[in-house]
Amino acid sequence: MDARGPAGGMPRRAFLAATLGGLAVTLAACTDGGPTPTPTPTRTPAPSPTPSAGGVPAPEAFLRSRWSRDPFTRGAFSFEAVGSTPELRRALAEPIADRLVIAGEGTSSDAPGTVHGAYAEGVRAARTIADLADEGDRIAVIGAGIAGLAAARTLADAGHDVVVVEAGTSLGGRLRTVEDDAFGGPVVLGSVFASDGAELRPVLAEAGVATRPFTPNVQARTPDGVVAEPSPAGWEAIAIAQEWAAGNSADVSLTNALIRSGAVPISGEPGADGLSPRDWLVNAISTGVEPTTGAAPTRVSAKRFDADMVWRPTSRVVSGWSALIDRLADGLAIAGSSVVTTITVGDDGVGLRLDTGESLRMHRVIVTASVGVLKTDTITFDPPLPLLHQRAIGVLGMGASDVVWLAFDEPFWRADAAGATPTDGTSGDANVFTLVGATPTVAAWLDVGVDPRRPVLLGILAAEHARRLAELDDDDALAEVLASLEPFAPR
Ligand SMILES: Cc1cc2nc3c(=O)[nH]c(=O)nc-3n(C[C@H](O)[C@H](O)[C@H](O)COP(=O)(O)OP(=O)(O)OC[C@H]3O[C@@H](n4cnc5c(N)ncnc54)[C@H](O)[C@@H]3O)c2cc1C
Known part of the structure; x- marks a missing residue:
């Protein structure tokens, strides 16, 4: 089933119902028959009947995302690839010919790759365009993710004539949330965390988005x-590499810095527990660097990688994002x-061509397509984007990450499986499970059940593992993720 469909279509909003051509845009109230479904990479499969390879019980339900296959996101979030700088993101946010502004998580120089960075950039772009706009200007916002909706909301509230143009059949972009009773609540297929951000916090509260601390x-x-005694060896090697990189004028990849700083080769000699410093470096990379960036260390900037972002206390969105998306979108004209x-950016306006062959003529435009989409030829800019914008799009990375949700009968992974309730981490019980001593397919498993009667695990896939599994059909992908749960199965 199409996970873009169930929660989330586009109820209660206005759609462009008739011709989009020329200046006359006809708006009509939404009906369910409004948008036509587009092919989607995310599905809600029934669980395979006998997927368990060993001691892992068959799950009650299985849901996953496949963001790298989504033609309108092309990945999960932007990351600091070799050569990335905050200046490049700021350059990407610069207005073009006073008519076009690019916004989204990719243009955020202080919180890239985050929900609150995207929200703040949407508001920023709206203010920039509002300053440039003349009375009565028609403004288009391309993309109905959080950046696009924040931009359109800000403009509409200030009395501007604004229309949102969205490629997909549902709103929210990478905050896609689906309802599924088998999980006992909404299932978020993008960001499950509401990263802290002063600008977003009151908006979440007003919309009634429920969050819980997650330590x-x-x-x-x-x-x-076997539960391993943690060793700092992996993160120490990464710290040595980053210290070396900080003193090197040119940026290099984390892998390169590990080698050139002498942090590797690192001992592969097993200790009494059978684990070597090399095992812990692999663990730090595959369960820390890769899920944070969505990329292999061969692509991540040694200067810009921020180890403080790895597994830090945050808030988890337990109600899903729909309330926020609905509130931002309420009353907006959305196609x-x-x-x-x-x-096409001209002296007197901006022309938009749609895949249907229709055209829209606007005065100003905000584009919130991801860096991943901007790297492709999905949108042709005429004239081409200025060189600094092109450079930013070329240098910034687009990481791959996916979520896998599994609902089980029993919370077999918890220490006290019999009567255990989910933990927010503060009690000292483990709530994030990783593998050491081998390269994991699933970077980490998070115990995210809210209702104790419905034990739920959230798997995080990253980098090449995310890209590879996104290409597999549901049965094969499920078999792989269950196999990677084996170390956490009862024995
Ligand atoms: C698996 C995963 C985990 C994440 N984890 C976290 C986390 O822990 N913390 C955190 O803060 N953030 C996290 N994020 C990132 C966060 O979700 C994003 O930064 C944010 O949602 C991006 O919003 P946006 O509006 O910039 O882009 P999007 O949500 O991508 O919105 C852009 C919209 O534009 C549309 N579009 C694209 N091209 C076109 C076109 N040609 N025509 C019309 N429409 C178009 C798209 O369909 C989309 O709806 C995660 C994301 C993913 C996927």
């Missing part, structure tokens, strides 16, 4: 299921299933 309490187990293919 990661990470446990590493060996492939044999769904409308892919913008060409943006």
Whole structure:
């Protein structure tokens, strides 16, 4: 089933119902038959009947995202690839010919790759465009993710004539949330965390988005299921590499810095517990660097990687994002299933061409397509974007990450499986499970059940593992993720 469909279509909003051509935009109240469904990479499969390889029980339900296959996101979030700087993100946010502004998590120089960074950038772009706009200007916002909706809301509230053009059939972009009773609540297929951000916090509260503190309490187990005594060896090697990189004028990849700083080769000699410093470096990379950036260390900037972002205390969105998305979108004119293919910036306005062949003539435009989409030829800019914008798009990375939700009968991974309730981490019980001593397919498993009667695990896939599993069909992907749960199975 299409996970873009169930929660989230586009109820209660206005759609572009008739011709989009020329200056006359006809708006009509939404009906369910409004947008036509587009092919989607995310599905809600029934669990395979006998997927368990060993001691892992068959799950009651399985849901996953496949962001790298989504033609309108092309990945999960931008990351600091080699050569990335905050200046590049600021350059990408610069207005073009006073008519076009790019916004989204990718243009955030202080909180890239985050929900609150995207929200703040949407508001920023709206203010920039509002300053440039003349009385009565028509403004288009491309993309109905949080940045686009924040921009459109800000403009509409200030009395501007604004229309949102969205390629997909639902709102929220990478905050996609679906309802599924098997999980006992809403299932978020993008960001499950509401990263702190002063600007976003009151908006979440007003919309009634429920969050819970999440203090990661990470446990590493060996492939044999033995709980390992944590070692700092991996993060120490990364710190040596980053210290070396800070003193080097040119940026290099984390892998390169590990080698050139002498942090590797690192001992592969097993200690009494059978684990070597090399095992802990692999653990730090695959369960820390990769899920944080969505990329392999061969691509991540050694200067800019921020180890403080790894498994830090945060808030988890337990109600899903729909209330926020609905509130931002309420009353806006939104055209769904409308892919913008060409943006022509002229002296007297901006022309938008859609994949349907229709055209829109606007005065100003805000583009919130992800860095991943901007790297492709999904949207042609005429004239081409200025060189600094092109450079930013070329240098910034687009990381791959996916979530896998599994609901079980029993919380077999908890220490006291019989009557245990989910933990927020503060009690000292483990709520993040990782593998050491082998390279994991699933970077980490998070115990995110809210209702104790419905034990739920959230798997985080990252980098090449996310890209590879996104290409597998549901049965094969499920078999792989269950196999990677084996170390946490009862024995
Ligand atoms: C798996 C995953 C985990 C994450 N974890 C976290 C986390 O822990 N903490 C955190 O803060 N953030 C996290 N994020 C990132 C966060 O979700 C994003 O930064 C944020 O949602 C991006 O919002 P946006 O509006 O910039 O982009 P998007 O949500 O991508 O919105 C852009 C919209 O533009 C539309 N579009 C694209 N091209 C076109 C076109 N040609 N025509 C019309 N429409 C178009 C798209 O369909 C989309 O709806 C995570 C994301 C993912 C996927």
